Amino acid sequence: MTKPSDERQLAVGAIIFPGMDQFDFTGPFEVLSRIPNSTFHIAWKDKSPVRDIKGLVLTPDAAFSDVPALDVLLVPGGTGQVGLMEDETVLAFIRARAATARIVFSVCTGALTVGAAGLLQGVRCTTHWASFHVLEHFGAIPVNQRVVVDGKFVSAAGISSGIDGALRVAALLRGDRVAQDIQLYMQYAPEPPFNSGTPETAPPEVVASARAASQELAERRITIADRIAARWRHGGH
Amino acid sequence: MTKPSDERQLAVGAIIFPGMDQFDFTGPFEVLSRIPNSTFHIAWKDKSPVRDIKGLVLTPDAAFSDVPALDVLLVPGGTGQVGLMEDETVLAFIRARAATARIVFSVCTGALTVGAAGLLQGVRCTTHWASFHVLEHFGAIPVNQRVVVDGKFVSAAGISSGIDGALRVAALLRGDRVAQDIQLYMQYAPEPPFNSGTPETAPPEVVASARAASQELAERRITIADRIAARWRHGGH
Numbered sequence: 001m002t003k004p005s006d007e008r009q010l011a012v013g014a015i016i017f018p019g020m021d022q023f024d025f026t027g028p029f030e031v032l033s034r035i036p037n038s039t040f041h042i043a044w045k046d047k048s049p050v051r052d053i054k055g056l057v058l059t060p061d062a063a064f065s066d067v068p069a070l071d072v073l074l075v076p077g078g079t080g081q082v083g084l085m086e087d088e089t090v091l092a093f094i095r096a097r098a099a100t101a102r103i104v105f106s107v108c109t110g111a112l113t114v115g116a117a118g119l120l121q122g123v124r125c126t127t128h129w130a131s132f133h134v135l136e137h138f139g140a141i142p143v144n145q146r147v148v149v150d151g152k153f154v155s156a157a158g159i160s161s162g163i164d165g166a167l168r169v170a171a172l173l174r175g176d177r178v179a180q181d182i183q184l185y186m187q188y189a190p191e192p193p194f195n196s197g198t199p200e201t202a203p204p205e206v207v208a209s210a211r212a213a214s215q216e217l218a219e220r221r222i223t224i225a226d227r228i229a230a231r232w233r234h235g236g237h
Numbered sequence: 238m239t240k241p242s243d244e245r246q247l248a249v250g251a252i253i254f255p256g257m258d259q260f261d262f263t264g265p266f267e268v269l270s271r272i273p274n275s276t277f278h279i280a281w282k283d284k285s286p287v288r289d290i291k292g293l294v295l296t297p298d299a300a301f302s303d304v305p306a307l308d309v310l311l312v313p314g315g316t317g318q319v320g321l322m323e324d325e326t327v328l329a330f331i332r333a334r335a336a337t338a339r340i341v342f343s344v345c346t347g348a349l350t351v352g353a354a355g356l357l358q359g360v361r362c363t364t365h366w367a368s369f370h371v372l373e374h375f376g377a378i379p380v381n382q383r384v385v386v387d388g389k390f391v392s393a394a395g396i397s398s399g400i401d402g403a404l405r406v407a408a409l410l411r412g413d414r415v416a417q418d419i420q421l422y423m424q425y426a427p428e429p430p431f432n433s434g435t436p437e438t439a440p441p442e443v444v445a446s447a448r449a450a451s452q453e454l455a456e457r458r459i460t461i462a463d464r465i466a467a468r469w470r471h472g473g474h
């Protein structure tokens with residue numbers, strides 16, 4: 001990893017939204033908010049609080065129009081992400097901030113929102129395992145890794161992988177030492193009590209049940225992705 | 238781990254407070270809010286939002302007086318925890334809910350708050366590495382493990398260890414399968430990009446710098462712990 005000498009003030013910004021998975025955001029927030037000489041902007045269309053999938057209330061500190069140019073744009077996912085893929089206000093914000101950002105960092109199905117903004121065509125990336133096959137509908141190149149870095153695009157797989165992705169982002173921006181300092185502060189030396197974190201390692205009955213539970217939503221995502229891709233072919237993007 | 242047959246509705250409750258570390262709470266929330274047939278109560282003295290160490294706004298959904306009897310009481314930590322150790326409103330809430338809870342689950346320096354409530358005397362437990370030596374000032378038995386289970390008391394070490402602890406709690410309450418389902422949902426197969434998560438593995442200069450940064454706060458915690466213990470000896474508890 002690089003050891004950049006650039007120590008100017010960094011602006012990090014995240015989108016939050018109704019029906020998000022809070023952990024896609026709070027994991028990376030824990031890491032990125034601790035980068036020295038940086039500010040963190042939590043943004044939504046307006047400053048009204050939003051509720052995550054399980055009801056946790058999160059409160060933006062900025063409306064989209066108040067967010068400055070960003071060095072890092074964090075895009076989390078969650079079931080509510082489906083509603084963002086054809087939301088032009090959200091997509092326009094992502095395109096505008098991504099254009100000048102050094103890093104666009106998606107976590108979980110946040111990658112599908114970035115994909116819907118048209119930014120992942122030909123880009124190597126990942127997302128939550130249950131939506132992995134949706135990526136190619138946006139012209140992206142799915143890579144089955146926990147964290148994928150391709151140019152300015154950093155993508156993390158499902159939910160908790162945002163922690164690993166954020167430590168990579170911190171290192172890319174400010175060098176390994178900054179990421180190591182934050183990792184020790186967080187005492188991030190994980191010891192999962194089970195080996196059930198991926199479809200490859202989880203017990204087959206756990207995987208079967210999770211696939212069944214996520215299938216309908218994954219199909220909705222594909223339907224929307226194909227509709228968006230059809231509009232692109234007709235020049236609507 | 239057990240496979241309890243008790244599938245009645247579970248009540249899980251967490252304390253949030255100003256100056257907390259949000260991740261001590263949001264990690265376990267991600268896990269525990271997904272236990273089937275359970276409700277999650279987010280509590281503080283009143284329903285006013287609180288800000289975590291780095292400014293994230295979290296909003297309680299219940300005042301202490303509105304919280305029902307709990308099966309699980311989650312007590313997170315963070316620098317603001319120092320102010321709770323002599324806060325009788327908080328300590329009385331913890332004692333009352335702990336008395337009837339099946340599990341009292343501390344994350345990070347939340348253990349010191351539980352200790353200040355007088356509940357950890359003779360109990361094997363852990364906390365954030367930088368406060369580990371404070372535990373014995375409350376009569377607790379420090380155990381250098383990521384998650385420690387001693388009777389009804391489950392303690393997790395620093396910050397991110399709350400995820401591992403919460404998966405253990407889910408398994409204790411509802412069996413391994415429930416925890417495995419949640420782990421797969423979260424895609425929790427961590428791959429930290431550095432080996433800097435504990436003082437034993439982090440580069441020496443990272444440890445030295447972190448110890449220097451945390452020393453003053455650790456000493457304040459010991460001063461307060463000794464004052465509390467002195468009151469106990471004089472029968473004030």
